[in-house]
Amino acid sequence: MLQEYLSDELYVRLAPRLFNLHPMAKRYANRRRLFGSKVSATKRTLDEFFAAMYQKRHPYPPFPLGAAEACRRIDTACTDSRRWRSFSEKEKSYAEDLVSYNKGDCLSTWLIAKRLGNFYQSVSN
Secondary structure, eight states: OHHHHSOHHHHHHHGGGOOOOHHHHHHHHHHHTTTOTTOOOTTOOHHHHHHHHOTTSOOOOOOTTOHHHHHHHHHHHHHHOSOGGGSOHHHHHHHHHHHHHHHHHHHHHHHHHHHHHHHHHHHHO
16 A cells, blocks of 8 residues: 555655564464464454454554545545645544544554564574
C-alpha cells in the first residue's frame, strides 16, 4: 500500500526500514502452538496474534466503521473544504477515531515485534 500511494522518492527512502512481521509471527505461533496443536497461523490477523500472545491484556479498541470507510468519509469531507475548522463534529470524529485506531494498531504491532524479538533472541543464544 505504501508503494502504491507514496511518491517513488519517499518510498525508496522508507523501504529499508520496512519489515513484514507476519511471516515471523506465523512461525512463532506455529512453534508455540498458540492456536492449538493442529491449527495453522497462516491466515491470522494482527488482532488474533495480539490476543494469543497477550491473553491478559485488553485488546486496543476496535474500529467498527473500518479504516477504509473512515478514509472515504474523510475524503468526501475534504471535497467540501480542506480546513479542519470547516469540518462538522461528525467529520472530525472520523479522523480522530481513525488516528486512535491506527495508534492501537501501531502499539499492537510494537508489542508483537517485541515478543518476537525476545523469543528469537533467546532461541539464537
